[in-house]
Amino acid sequence: GAGVSQSPSNKVTEKGKDVELRCDPISGHTALYWYRQSLGQGLEFLIYFQGNSAPDKSGLPSDRFSAERTGGSVSTLTIQRTQQEDSAVYLCASSLLPRGSNQPQHFGDGTRLSIL
Amino acid sequence: GQQVMQIPQYQHVQEGEDFTTYCNSSTTLSNIQWYKQRPGGHPVFLIQLVKSGEVKKQKRLTFQFGEAKKNSSLHITATQTTDVGTYFCAGSNNAGNMLTFGGGTRLMVKP
Numbered sequence: 001g002a003g004v005s006q007s008p009s010n011k012v013t014e015k016g017k018d019v020e021l022r023c024d025p026i027s028g029h030t031a032l033y034w035y036r037q038s039l040g041q042g043l044e045f046l047i048y049f050q051g052n053s054a055p056d057k058s059g060l061p062s063d064r065f066s067a068e069r070t071g072g073s074v075s076t077l078t079i080q081r082t083q084q085e086d087s088a089v090y091l092c093a094s095s096l097l098p099r100g101s102n103q104p105q106h107f108g109d110g111t112r113l114s115i116l
Numbered sequence: 117g118q119q120v121m122q123i124p125q126y127q128h129v130q131e132g133e134d135f136t137t138y139c140n141s142s143t144t145l146s147n148i149q150w151y152k153q154r155p156g157g158h159p160v161f162l163i164q165l166v167k168s169g170e171v172k173k174q175k176r177l178t179f180q181f182g183e184a185k186k187n188s189s190l191h192i193t194a195t196q197t198t199d200v201g202t203y204f205c206a207g208s209n210n211a212g213n214m215l216t217f218g219g220g221t222r223l224m225v226k227p
Binding site: 035040041042043045065066091099102104105106107108109110 | 164204
């Protein structure tokens with residue numbers, strides 16, 4: 001596709017349920033990032049994937065959060081046993097080259113997650 | 117770790133007034149990027165600055181990178197309602213292995 005695609009656009013779920021968020025990066029982009037943005041706040045880095053290298057998970061807030069990237073393309077972010085503080089917009093971004101190569105990041109529209 | 121701070125957090129201006137947001141890093145940066153996020157939208161890349169003291173312009177927007185490469189600013193001349201949104205700076209450290217976003221400055225323009 002032309003841009004980064006994320007699904008679902010909105011997700012409402014009950015506390016304690018698991019959720020899975022999907023990101024389809026721009027074709028050919030090797031780097032993929034997940035961020036979390038709470039209402040009116042900045043971007044909180046979660047995880048970074050580069051090609052087939054081990055991901056940088058340093059931003060994941062707890063062991064309830066995990067992510068994978070299959071075949072170097074589509075990525076899924078999974079949150080287990082959701083809590084109300086997990087409510088936020090989850091943004092995915094991709095870039096053509098690895099971080100450190102001064103490439104701009106292209107963002108998807110995000111998934112707005114609401115935990116009841 | 118690297119910290120990037122932006123001020124002000126919010127700014128209300130009358131249409132036609134100028135606006136400036138400032139970005140400060142706790143460490144020397146290799147480069148700085150600026151993004152704009154419209155209300156309800158996602159961040160969109162505006163520009164990147166790499167050289168010490170660099171100044172770049174995009175129409176009414178002027179971007180500066182400090183001489184010490186630890187601060188940057190975005191200045192908008194004669195704001196318009198289309199400028200409404202949150203402006204984020206994002207800096208890479210010299211190792212280039214992490215892009216850290218500032219907290220953003222939310223600009224509101226009264227017509």
